[in-house]
Amino acid sequence: MxxxxxxxxxxxSKPVLDASAPPKIKARxxxxxxxxxxxxxxxxxxxxxxxxxxxxxxxxxGKSTFLRCINRMNDTISICRVTGDIxxxxxxxxxxxxxxVQLRARVGMVFQKPNPFPKSIYENVAYGPRIHGLxxxxxxxxEIVETSLEKAGLLKEVKDRLQESGTGLSGGxxxxxxIARAIAVGPEVILMDEPCSxxxxxxxxxxxxxxxxxxKNFTIVxxxxxxxxxxxxxQKTAFFHLGTLVEFGDTPQIFTNPSDKRTQDYITGRFG
Amino acid sequence: xxxxxxxxAGAFSHRLDFSTTEAKNRxxxxxxxxxxxxxxxxxALGVTALFVVVLIGDIIxxxxxxxxxxxxxxxxPLKAEAFVGSDGKVxxxxxxxxxxxxxxxxxxxxxxxxxxxxxERTLARLLSSxxxxxxxxxxxxxxxxxxKTVSAPLLLSDDADIYLKYASxxxxxxxxxxAATPSDTSGEITILTSANDFADxxxxxxxxxxxxxxxxxxxxxxxxxxxxxxVTERLADLDKQVAELREKNNAPSSEIxxxxxVASVLVSIAGGIVKLSKLSNSAVTGDVLIPLSSSAEAAPGxxxxxxxxxxxSNRKVTxxxxxLLERLRSLGKVENQFAWRFLTTGDSREPELxxxxxxxxxxxxxxxxxxxxxxxxxxLAAVYLEEFAPKNWITExxxxxxxxxxAVPSIVFGLLGLAVFLNFFDLPRSAPLVGGxxxxxLVLPTIIIASRAAxxxxxxxxxxxxxxxxxxxxxxxxxxxxxxxxxxxMTGTIIGMxxxxxxxxxxxxxxxxxxxxxxxxxxxxAATVLPVQIYLWSxxxxxxxxxxxxxxxxxxxxxxxxxxGAAIWLRRRFERRW
Numbered sequence: 001m002x003x004x005x006x007x008x009x010x011x012x013s014k015p016v017l018d019a020s021a022p023p024k025i026k027a028r029x030x031x032x033x034x035x036x037x038x039x040x041x042x043x044x045x046x047x048x049x050x051x052x053x054x055x056x057x058x059x060x061x062g063k064s065t066f067l068r069c070i071n072r073m074n075d076t077i078s079i080c081r082v083t084g085d086i087x088x089x090x091x092x093x094x095x096x097x098x099x100x101v102q103l104r105a106r107v108g109m110v111f112q113k114p115n116p117f118p119k120s121i122y123e124n125v126a127y128g129p130r131i132h133g134l135x136x137x138x139x140x141x142x143e144i145v146e147t148s149l150e151k152a153g154l155l156k157e158v159k160d161r162l163q164e165s166g167t168g169l170s171g172g173x174x175x176x177x178x179i180a181r182a183i184a185v186g187p188e189v190i191l192m193d194e195p196c197s198x199x200x201x202x203x204x205x206x207x208x209x210x211x212x213x214x215x216k217n218f219t220i221v222x223x224x225x226x227x228x229x230x231x232x233x234x235q236k237t238a239f240f241h242l243g244t245l246v247e248f249g250d251t252p253q254i255f256t257n258p259s260d261k262r263t264q265d266y267i268t269g270r271f272g
Numbered sequence: 273x274x275x276x277x278x279x280x281a282g283a284f285s286h287r288l289d290f291s292t293t294e295a296k297n298r299x300x301x302x303x304x305x306x307x308x309x310x311x312x313x314x315x316a317l318g319v320t321a322l323f324v325v326v327l328i329g330d331i332i333x334x335x336x337x338x339x340x341x342x343x344x345x346x347x348x349p350l351k352a353e354a355f356v357g358s359d360g361k362v363x364x365x366x367x368x369x370x371x372x373x374x375x376x377x378x379x380x381x382x383x384x385x386x387x388x389x390x391x392e393r394t395l396a397r398l399l400s401s402x403x404x405x406x407x408x409x410x411x412x413x414x415x416x417x418x419x420k421t422v423s424a425p426l427l428l429s430d431d432a433d434i435y436l437k438y439a440s441x442x443x444x445x446x447x448x449x450x451a452a453t454p455s456d457t458s459g460e461i462t463i464l465t466s467a468n469d470f471a472d473x474x475x476x477x478x479x480x481x482x483x484x485x486x487x488x489x490x491x492x493x494x495x496x497x498x499x500x501x502x503v504t505e506r507l508a509d510l511d512k513q514v515a516e517l518r519e520k521n522n523a524p525s526s527e528i529x530x531x532x533x534v535a536s537v538l539v540s541i542a543g544g545i546v547k548l549s550k551l552s553n554s555a556v557t558g559d560v561l562i563p564l565s566s567s568a569e570a571a572p573g574x575x576x577x578x579x580x581x582x583x584x585s586n587r588k589v590t591x592x593x594x595x596l597l598e599r600l601r602s603l604g605k606v607e608n609q610f611a612w613r614f615l616t617t618g619d620s621r622e623p624e625l626x627x628x629x630x631x632x633x634x635x636x637x638x639x640x641x642x643x644x645x646x647x648x649x650x651x652l653a654a655v656y657l658e659e660f661a662p663k664n665w666i667t668e669x670x671x672x673x674x675x676x677x678x679a680v681p682s683i684v685f686g687l688l689g690l691a692v693f694l695n696f697f698d699l700p701r702s703a704p705l706v707g708g709x710x711x712x713x714l715v716l717p718t719i720i721i722a723s724r725a726a727x728x729x730x731x732x733x734x735x736x737x738x739x740x741x742x743x744x745x746x747x748x749x750x751x752x753x754x755x756x757x758x759x760x761x762m763t764g765t766i767i768g769m770x771x772x773x774x775x776x777x778x779x780x781x782x783x784x785x786x787x788x789x790x791x792x793x794x795x796x797x798a799a800t801v802l803p804v805q806i807y808l809w810s811x812x813x814x815x816x817x818x819x820x821x822x823x824x825x826x827x828x829x830x831x832x833x834x835x836x837g838a839a840i841w842l843r844r845r846f847e848r849r850w
Contacts, residue, residue: 071740073736073739073740076736076739078663101742101743101744102742104739104740104741104742104743105741105742106742108740108741108742109740110740111733111736111737111740113733115731115733115734115736115737116737117734117737117738117752118734118756127738127741127743127751128741128742128743131741131742131743131747131751132742178737181737181741182740182741185741185742
């Protein structure tokens with residue numbers, strides 16, 4: 001089983017993780033409470049820049065909760081409370097003076113179920129740049145839209161129908177549209193919460209290819225239920241269990257030679 | 273299906289079997305109950321359809337006559353002397369101020385010449401008091417017509433119009449068998465016939481007199497049985513009447529005197545009409561209403577006996593009026609035309625001149641103010657309560673109160689308007705501004721509740737996506753939550769407006785119930801609205817207002833259907849698949 005996973009690991013033609021660069025995101029003693037219930041316990045982790053980090057673990061282990069802390073989407077849930085420090089490039093994102101709107105422009109998110117705006121494809125991608133004032137003219141905006149769609153691998157398919165509704169695309173195309181929308185704003189980090197779980201295998205393959213391309217320019221954190229996907233796509237993997245970070249390390253090492261027994265049990269399918 | 277199979281791992285002890293009698297009975301019972309349910313539905317639909325058809329049909333049948341009016345289209349000679357002002361010249365002022373009554377009267381009497389003075393007056397009064405209004409505006413616009421003769425439609429009075437529309441009396445004509453010899457061509461004359469042409473009439477009149485007598489004696493009997501002091505006087509009176517009638521009936525001379533309590537009998541001879549006052553088998557006496565062309569003997573079959581079946585005392589139009597109208601009609605001068613004035617003029621005490629333009633404009637102004645106030649306030653309140661309000665007890669109280677306000681009787685809003693807007697703020701009474709304010713309060717809960725439902729129906733994933741792209745909460749709400757909710761908001765608004773359109777009670781409280789003739793010009797001028805106009809007209813005594821009220825109800829219903837139709841169309845048009 002370990003051998004088959006090793007076969008699908010990315011080859012060395014891809015850029016290798018630079019271990020000497022400072023981590024993009026640092027979490028120290030993070031605790032997250034939903035009302036009285038503690039969902040994440042004393043979490044410490046360093047997420048490397050320009051790489052894909054995968055969060056794996058059984059349902060309800062807190063990986064999506066932590067993901068949503070990084071762009072403070074948990075603020076919208078009134079009973080959710082976060083303590084501890086999360087810093088991006090050494091800036092504390094829970095600092096009182098920080099504008100959470102700007103944070104969310106720097107940290108983009110792609111959701112599990114594709115949720116394009118019920119507007120045209122062009123509008124979907126152009127909305128973010130427009131509200132953040134990233135373009136000075138229509139021509140510039142057009143260029144941003146085209147570039148984002150190109151990077152998301154969608155431009156060829158929708159070039160002639162940019163004014164059509166975004167909800168008229170297929171599931172895989174919608175998810176790539178959401179990715180294009182996220183990168184149009186020019187974020188530094190992209191968070192992906194199980195982006196392929198609603199897609200068929202071919203669409204999944206396209207999105208994984210895309211993630212691999214994107215990591216040249218973005219820091220990507222992906223939550224996934226599929227261990228094969230984590231093995232294919234990520235350089236670092238974090239295994240969560242019951243609200244604690246059990247193990248964090250290089251992907252090949254986690255999947256071939258985990259140090260914690262719980263990790264071993266999970267990847268061999270004994271539970272979860 | 274076979275029976276229970278035994279053996280094999282996991283034998284299932286209760287498989288379905290539809291072949292037993294129990295099962296068959298159950299199935300039959302289910303079909304029966306479903307059939308019953310369907311037929312209940314059909315019956316309910318049928319009863320509803322019947323009610324709707326009857327209701328709408330009744331209103332339409334009653335109201336359609338309000339949209340037509342009868343006019344007398346005749347040639348009116350416009351003699352210059354009538355339009356000359358005090359300065360001896362013809363000007364717009366003199367045209368407007370001229371007395372049109374003689375002009376129209378003379379034009380009419382030219383059509384039916386030779387009438388007595390009294391009958392001429394009756395003829396002139398068949399016209400509405402505003403009959404010359406159109407003529408006046410025509411002359412002001414084109415004064416060169418003065419000195420010429422123009423063909424003008426002159427509006428008839430409401431009683432004449434009602435007679436022509438609904439035929440207050442049945443008129444039967446019978447060509448006579450004998451030859452008739454009138455004694456004169458005008459005034460009171462006698463007509464002798466060679467055959468007993470009037471025998472039938474005599475019999476009919478006697479029969480109706482006898483009927484009246486027996487009716488009176490029946491009442492006398494009834495009173496006798498009751499007894500009592502006041503009764504005796506009435507009894508004596510009745511007994512006298514009965515005796516008189518019977519005496520008349522049985523009088524040896526077979527001459528009968530006609531009065532207004534029996535059907536009227538007339539003779540149409542030599543182009544004239546004679547109303548009979550005394551009848552006998554072959555000789556009659558009567559007053560000439562329309563002069564005869566000659567008093568020569570009229571050949572058999574060339575003259576007719578005419579009967580107006582309904583006695584004059586039971587009608588609003590007298591015999592003279594009926595005769596004149598029928599003469600005008602037979603001369604082809606009476607036209608039934610579409611009553612544009614119903615929609616284009618303001619209210620009036622004269623039914624034939626009354627229109628709904630004032631109420632239409634008043635309604636338009638009032639609804640405009642209502643929309644202007646209730647839509648923004650309602651939508652923004654809903655957005656605030658749904659998206660921005662903190663979830664604490666104050667918000668709870670506000671929500672509960674909004675739901676309660678939707679159920680408050682509308683007249684209470686009228687009292688509020690009276691106390692606050694009229695008394696405290698001293699706004700003008702009966703103005704569309706105040707009406708709009710009161711109706712806006714009425715409609716606000718509806719809009720807020722409908723808007724909240726529409727906002728709630730937008731999937732939260734859209735808002736999350738917007739937040740994820742770095743939109744602020746306010747941007748996410750106004751760019752991505754409100755626009756998809758607009759169809760629902762619009763539907764709620766239109767339904768609220770349709771509700772406000774038909775509200776009467778609160779507007780009565782703020783005084784929009786006066787008789788307003790002028791079409792309102794501004795938001796602060798006195799006005800009335802369509803439902804209040806219905807209320808006012810339904811109270812007036814003139815018979816013609818019944819049809820007008822029904823016509824107004826048709827207009828109001830048409831408005832309502834239109835608005836609700838628009839709501840349904842909008843809903844269909846903007847429905848999206850998420």
